[in-house]
Amino acid sequence: EKGNYRHFMEKEIHDQPEGCQRTIAAYVDTLTTRTKIPGDIDFAKIDRIQIVACGTAYIAGLLGKYLIERMADLPVDVEVASEFRYREPALNAGSLAIAISQSGETADTLAAFRYCQAKGMQSAALVNTVESTIAREADVIWPIHCGPEIGVASTKAFTAQVAMLSALAVAAARQRGKIDEAEENRLVRVLLEAPRLIAESINLEEAVRAIAVDVSKARDVLYLGRGPMYPMALEGALKLKEISYIHAEGYAAGELKHGPIALVDEATPIVILAPFDSYFEKSASNMSEVMARGGQVVFITDPEGERNAPAGARVVVTAPKCDPLIAPLVFSAPIQLLAYHVAVQKGADVDQPRNLAKSVTVE
Numbered sequence: 001e002k003g004n005y006r007h008f009m010e011k012e013i014h015d016q017p018e019g020c021q022r023t024i025a026a027y028v029d030t031l032t033t034r035t036k037i038p039g040d041i042d043f044a045k046i047d048r049i050q051i052v053a054c055g056t057a058y059i060a061g062l063l064g065k066y067l068i069e070r071m072a073d074l075p076v077d078v079e080v081a082s083e084f085r086y087r088e089p090a091l092n093a094g095s096l097a098i099a100i101s102q103s104g105e106t107a108d109t110l111a112a113f114r115y116c117q118a119k120g121m122q123s124a125a126l127v128n129t130v131e132s133t134i135a136r137e138a139d140v141i142w143p144i145h146c147g148p149e150i151g152v153a154s155t156k157a158f159t160a161q162v163a164m165l166s167a168l169a170v171a172a173a174r175q176r177g178k179i180d181e182a183e184e185n186r187l188v189r190v191l192l193e194a195p196r197l198i199a200e201s202i203n204l205e206e207a208v209r210a211i212a213v214d215v216s217k218a219r220d221v222l223y224l225g226r227g228p229m230y231p232m233a234l235e236g237a238l239k240l241k242e243i244s245y246i247h248a249e250g251y252a253a254g255e256l257k258h259g260p261i262a263l264v265d266e267a268t269p270i271v272i273l274a275p276f277d278s279y280f281e282k283s284a285s286n287m288s289e290v291m292a293r294g295g296q297v298v299f300i301t302d303p304e305g306e307r308n309a310p311a312g313a314r315v316v317v318t319a320p321k322c323d324p325l326i327a328p329l330v331f332s333a334p335i336q337l338l339a340y341h342v343a344v345q346k347g348a349d350v351d352q353p354r355n356l357a358k359s360v361t362v363e
């Protein structure tokens, strides 16, 4: 039940520290501070990972790609299942297929997953619903354990999927000899800190709500980010459009000059996601370009990023400082809360957005 919350989505946003805590507990050993990934998969032997998914689950997969490729030096392809299933993709039996699906019933994801299995690939299902079709048909089930998700817009399932993929990246890096045991221990401790830091970033709700009042008047909103904050920009835009009906687009910040900059004017809020990481300088310079054209920037960063913000940056949401491994988890709440409060401000039906269904079992 919703308890004291107005909507399931709001409750599920607030459930995320606990949801992620359960996910992480399933994939790390707290005594040895090592990862544990069920299934007979040798990450040192597989040549590639193919992720298939739709919507928010696809975006979780993109984050998995960024983490796994950088940390484990293992190629990962991610594709929306509806394209993948019909374009006759070239696959190798030595690769691992991962279907990501909250419901485990999405028709396109299931068909894409079956296509991989028919090519002889090992298959793993990253699902919330363990009794689902996708779970039943998989060689290995990786449950996310975040509890049932009722709101049509996915929130806690997304962060739980990303939490599992973060643990997977650490495990794959270790098995492939890219990190030593001490580094694995350190990264596991970072993962174990995530629930507390997610809770801290949920505490930014009041600041985000104030910003939402302005954003709710916009016709279009742009989200920009680099590195893992690029998929996060896609997720921010998807959440906003699906529940508030404001047109929103997520872009890799480096693409700004290649098109979207034409949209920048005083009436278009630009949400820039930029923790103080190795991409920060570049994102900050995109921010200056946007501000020079009168764009209203909503800058979501961390304390170090706030100190180093380009002159003129005004609307700032400061998430807690964290290791880059868990930045997507920590930056999720502000973008979800922004979409949520914009939708509430507009009087939209947050839990049942028009034209959308929780589980898409037809293609």
Ligand code: F6R
Binding pocket: 054, 055, 056, 057, 058, 100, 101, 102, 103, 104, 105, 106, 109, 152, 153, 154, 155, 238, 239, 242, 358, 359, 360
């Ligand atoms: C967005 C959203 C959808 C789902 C997509 C996949 O907030 O909820 O984009 O992520 O329909 O659903 P599952 O994960 O059940 O396969």
